[in-house]
Amino acid sequence: MKTPVRVAVTGAAGQIGYAILFRIANGDLLGKDQPVILSLLDLPQAQKALNGVIMELNDCAFPLLAGVTPSDDPRVAFKDVDIAILVGSRPRGPGMERSDLLAANAEIFKVQGKALNDVAKRDVKVLVVGNPANTNAYIAMKSAPDLPKENFTAMLRLDHNRAVSMLSEKTGTPVKDIEKMAVWGNHSPSMYADYRNATAAGKPMPEAVNDEAWYKDTYLSAVGKRGAAIIEARGLSSAASAANAAIDHVRDWVLGTNGKWVSMGVPSDGSYGVPEDVMFGVPCTCENGKYTRVKGIEMDEFSKGRIQHTLNELLEEQAAVADLLK
Numbered sequence: 001m002k003t004p005v006r007v008a009v010t011g012a013a014g015q016i017g018y019a020i021l022f023r024i025a026n027g028d029l030l031g032k033d034q035p036v037i038l039s040l041l042d043l044p045q046a047q048k049a050l051n052g053v054i055m056e057l058n059d060c061a062f063p064l065l066a067g068v069t070p071s072d073d074p075r076v077a078f079k080d081v082d083i084a085i086l087v088g089s090r091p092r093g094p095g096m097e098r099s100d101l102l103a104a105n106a107e108i109f110k111v112q113g114k115a116l117n118d119v120a121k122r123d124v125k126v127l128v129v130g131n132p133a134n135t136n137a138y139i140a141m142k143s144a145p146d147l148p149k150e151n152f153t154a155m156l157r158l159d160h161n162r163a164v165s166m167l168s169e170k171t172g173t174p175v176k177d178i179e180k181m182a183v184w185g186n187h188s189p190s191m192y193a194d195y196r197n198a199t200a201a202g203k204p205m206p207e208a209v210n211d212e213a214w215y216k217d218t219y220l221s222a223v224g225k226r227g228a229a230i231i232e233a234r235g236l237s238s239a240a241s242a243a244n245a246a247i248d249h250v251r252d253w254v255l256g257t258n259g260k261w262v263s264m265g266v267p268s269d270g271s272y273g274v275p276e277d278v279m280f281g282v283p284c285t286c287e288n289g290k291y292t293r294v295k296g297i298e299m300d301e302f303s304k305g306r307i308q309h310t311l312n313e314l315l316e317e318q319a320a321v322a323d324l325l326k
Ligand SMILES: NC(=O)C1=CN([C@@H]2O[C@H](COP(=O)(O)OP(=O)(O)OC[C@H]3O[C@@H](n4cnc5c(N)ncnc54)[C@H](O)[C@@H]3O)[C@@H](O)[C@H]2O)C=CC1
Pocket: 010, 011, 012, 013, 014, 015, 016, 017, 041, 042, 043, 046, 087, 088, 089, 090, 091, 092, 108, 128, 129, 130, 131, 132, 133, 155, 158, 159, 187, 237, 238, 239, 242
């Protein structure tokens, strides 16, 4: 039997928490032979509900679940964790933009970044889901100076999965036969879902779609605004698909992608004209527990403009939290 991996999930009593914990405990995150210990963080006022979730986790009698502990203190919840999925924060409601959440949620990620810095494993893998995810991940990274920067990532995978699914529907290609999709930039409507290198069953995606006007005028904004469309339809933000994307992101990071491209928000190394440390969505491949950016993608004028647009938004978000990080 393998040694259990310690996984922290914050906001564990919330709706994404309710969708993700049972799948992690079932082996969807790290494999069907890997025991896990769940360390669950939520606010003091959510502890009663969190205990109810733990009762349900226990009632599933998951063979891989080697322990579950609740806490309302990040320094307790993050102690010695190998993986931290930071979900806990306020979601937006109808009519709100993600930028409206920045003020409400930034402080959370400063506190949690510091706690990770002090008590987590030195190779902890951190995924920030709570919005605005890129800038929250940037805040957590900057608040954890003793941890390697590459430990911190933001979730672009929901956008990636939405982008692939919509191309699958448009072209009639099964999702499994779509490769090399790339979502650049911020997890917000400014993101750039770039299909130029993608393939549909081996055929170049632009050819398979054969409708550039649809791509530029309909598809790009449909991917970018999908979160708002879900809120409009459900009255609540996406939860099961967000949980699924978080599992995809961490699983691929830990277990590898076999050469397949996935989109991840990672601290920039300066490539593609993105200043260092900006938490930016880029296509990556993963192997041996490490991600590598796909390098050398040619940029046409349209792509340069889209990347600059989403970068500008991230730089504005960073400027808005600069005081918090002093
Ligand atoms: N990056 C992405 O693709 C997506 C991100 N999200 C974001 O995920 C976040 C969570 O969404 P939901 O689960 O639907 O919200 P929710 O409101 O159902 O749950 C949030 C949970 O976080 C807890 N929480 C709040 N502050 C906390 C803190 N300081 N420490 C620990 N726990 C804390 C709350 O008590 C609550 O239990 C939101 O920010 C939402 O916008 C949602 C969908 C997709």
